[in-house]
Amino acid sequence: MLLTALKLFMTLSLLTGVVYPYTITLIAQGFFQTAAEGSLIYKDHQKVGSRWIAQPFTQAQYFWPRPSAGDYNSLPSSASQAGPTSASLKQTLRQRREKLSQAHNNPNVPEELLLASGSGLDPHLSPQAVAYQAARVARARGLKPTQLVPLIAHYTEAPQAGFLGQARINVLELNLALDRHFQRSQP
Numbered sequence: 370m371l372l373t374a375l376k377l378f379m380t381l382s383l384l385t386g387v388v389y390p391y392t393i394t395l396i397a398q399g400f401f402q403t404a405a406e407g408s409l410i411y412k413d414h415q416k417v418g419s420r421w422i423a424q425p426f427t428q429a430q431y432f433w434p435r436p437s438a439g440d441y442n443s444l445p446s447s448a449s450q451a452g453p454t455s456a457s458l459k460q461t462l463r464q465r466r467e468k469l470s471q472a473h474n475n476p477n478v479p480e481e482l483l484l485a486s487g488s489g490l491d492p493h494l495s496p497q498a499v500a501y502q503a504a505r506v507a508r509a510r511g512l513k514p515t516q517l518v519p520l521i522a523h524y525t526e527a528p529q530a531g532f533l534g535q536a537r538i539n540v541l542e543l544n545l546a547l548d549r550h551f552q553r554s555q556p
Contacts, residue, residue: 435481496536510547521543
């Protein structure tokens with residue numbers, strides 16, 4: 370009986386620990402190679418990020434992403450766990466609102482630019498949050514805000530399947546397109 374149990378253990382270990390993972394990896398690499406490799410984005414043959422993880426842009430000539438509770442690090446990905454009655458959350462939101470209001474000369478800051486996403490890594494913004502920042506980005510690049518409108522429209526993704534979620538813009542892809550289409554200003 371012990372020999373039978375040992376054979377069964379070894380067979381199942383081989384199947385579930387080796388055969389199954391390698392089979393799934395081969396299928397993923399064959400049919401979904403980009404996703405299987407992390408949906409990486411390259412610029413001049415250098416990895417600059419992933420399509421699914423926000424990047425910490427802070428310079429005026431770029432669109433800024435949502436705040437991140439995990440400092441844009443995917444390893445400790447998490448929310449802040451602060452609730453609506455948290456004094457520290459209220460203070461953080463007040464500081465973010467003040468900073469964004471000053472940077473954009475506009476006190477009507479979209480909520481998504483104040484609050485981190487659940488994972489702290491959301492790479493997308495709504496078209497409204499991007500439009501809020503357009504004047505600042507254009508000014509830093511020596512452009513008119515209207516010059517950014519076609520680029521923003523081009524990078525606006527429709528809801529999935531036409532009705533799931535909201536329209537959204539990947540901030541990293543938009544910022545890379547800014548550098549391709551408009552000369553990057555020097556600080």
